Amino acid sequence: MLDVQLFRNDLDFVIAGLKKRNFAFNPENYSELEARRKAVQTKTQELQSERNSSSKAIGQAKAKGEDVQPLLDKVANLGDELKAAETELSEIQAELDVLMSGIPNLLDVSVPEGKDEDDNVEISRWGDLPKFDFEVKDHVDLGTARNLLDFELGAKITGSRFVVLNGQLARLQRALIQFMLDTHSSENGYQETYVPYLVNADSLRGTGQLPKFAADLFKASENPDYYLIPTAEVPVTNIVRDVIVDAKDLPLKFVCHSPCFRSEAGAYGRDVRGMIRQHQFEKVEIVQIVKPEDSVQAHEDLTAHAEMILQKLNLPYRKMLLCAGDTGFSSSKTYDLEVWLPGQNAYREISSCSNFRDFQARRLQARWRNPETGKPELVHTLNGSGLAAGRTLIAVMENYQDADGRIHIPEVLLPYMGGLKVIE
RNA sequence: GGAGAGUUGGCUGAGUGGUCGAAAGCGCACGCCUGGAAAGUGUGUGUACGGCAACGUACCGAGGGUUCGAAUCCCUCACUCUCCGCCA
Structure with missing residues (x-):
């Protein structure tokens, strides 16, 4: 497995390295997947953050003996939305994982070119x-x-x-x-x-x-x-x-x-x-x-x-x-x-x-x-x-x-x- | 194969459905103390992802579920230990 950071920071270097191996790597396909990952992950984390703070507020309100029903109503749909986002994220990550684990190691500079x-x-x-x-x-x-x-x-x-x-x-x-x-x-x-x-x-x-x-x-x-x-x-x-x-x-x-x-x-x-x-x-x-x-x-x-x-x-x-x-x-x-x-x-x-x-x-x-x-x-x-x-x-x-x-x-x-x- | 008990940070070990990334101790790091060291004492001490940063998110064997909220409740699985059986 190669370093994902390397893919994010210096994709051209990775592309060149894989080319030396004659490995068919599709950077557009990767970048598209990575962009989706980032978007969905951010969204998921925002929803999680919202859930965490809401839940905390409910807990505190309950401790004070206040009525928590309005707070509960507020988060009614959050669960489904979060679940959907999490599912999508894990699907994208699984796809990325398959892609990444199928990519060979980069070759040392001293390795000569050649096909077989x-x-x-x-x-x-x-x-x-x-x-x-x-x-x-x-x-x-x-x-x-x-x-x-x-x-x-x-x-x-x-x-x-x-x-x-x-x-x-x-x-x-x-x-x-x-x-x-x-x-x-x-x-x-x-x-x-x-x-x-x-x-x-x-x-x-x-x-x-x-x-x-x-x-x-x-x-x-x-x-x-x-x-x-x-x-x-x-x-x-x-x-x-x-x-x-x-x-x-x-x-x-x-x-x-x-x-x-x-x-x-x-x-x-x-x-x-x-x-x-x-x-x-x-x-x-x-x-x-x-x-x-x-x-x-x-x-x-x-x-x-x-x-x-x-x-x-x-x-x-x-x-x-x-x-x-x-x-x-x-x-x-x-x-x-x-x-x-x-x-x-x-x-x-x-x-x-x-x-x-x-x-x-x-x-x-x-x-x-x-x-x-x-x-x-x-x-x-x-x-x-x-x-x-x-x-x-x-x-x-x-x-x-x-x-x-x-x-x-x-x-x-x-x-x-x-x-x-x-x-x- | 049968029965029972477990799995929490580098290690030992507490833990209530809410303020727990998680007490306490050990270890480790840095400081104080000392001629030096030990002892004592103070502070700090997980990993990963995103972010310039503040910070956010995830992770308490793994995976599902219940719930507004799960280390804590339920299910499945893996592993460890004890006893019985069998066996090189």
Whole structure:
């Protein structure tokens, strides 16, 4: 949610900002609605004021034992008039709310123009691409050959885009998750948390998935309306919903592993082979809640924390700055980390690190008390994958394969694999 | 799942259908006192919207209703606590 004050004070700035995103915003429609809101709100408040003073007068007259009937007659019609005004006002406000909550965040000035992922800008590369003197297999062939990955079983148990991991491969995924949690909590200063995987609609509104992206979610129940989380970002960021954080407690840094559930609506035909794009996958998420002045640096730090995992695993990757057209709805600036997948001969997204500035905080009413002003002010929120465990598993499989189709265990994971060095 | 009790400001906690944005205490801020501190003492201390401001309006878990007037009465829902049942 953007600041309504910004709309009122500098509409041209908002229009220009949204244009960069290619977001269709109709300023006339907005201004007309806003003008009506103002008129009806003023009228409503005048009527309320009249009611309050009249009621007070009645109370005082009664206390003195005077006849209140003339006063009662005077306010006879006020009730209906007020009710009508209040109803109209709440309708206009609901309409404005729908409009406002459908508007994406404004982009940081450093975000490049562009329309889709082809216009993203490469910032840096890390690691040497592995050289193989045999024909490289992708994770599907590697996994199915030894019955470590079973897509048919996943389809039988549930449906398409579900998979079963067996034996040491399942363990390897668990090892990756443990390794990531340990690294972020003991080296990068994040507090480990465990959160609900089902969330309510308020939480999803807070982080921006609702109302606009309901189709991407799995709804788990009606009444109560619970949804499976698409990312741990949702429950973790909602820790600070409706909270005023003490300045001394900032920054808050959380790390959380969770399964993620995505309907992948609109992704038909994309990445159908393998476990790149599943309805259910494991991810370790890092989240920061910071003072506004710190969020730019925090974004760089948080991205570096995600990169650290790739470096420790010795997986080659590149860091991309997403262009205007590819940056997510709630984000003002996003770096994607793309890991090298030899089986695809391509870099593929494995982490997305975003600075939301106050966009989520406004929806969440997540604030801190600024000692300089003494007032509660919005915090800035950030998050990133640190990393997507399912895709990291793929990357390890493909980068650490040998001529026999065996998978070697990365050095840093050995303690988590009970001494196992190779999956064969 | 059954029965009961609750939900009030940063916290604890009073509250009558009218003058309650709400007593009191704690905490916090600023001052006095002090060599300094503690204690004591004085003043102040919610958020949002509109307005240059004075000020107005809304908010006592949420949403409805009754009423000229609702924190207070009625209804629905959510959550918390206690007891019973069931269960990892």
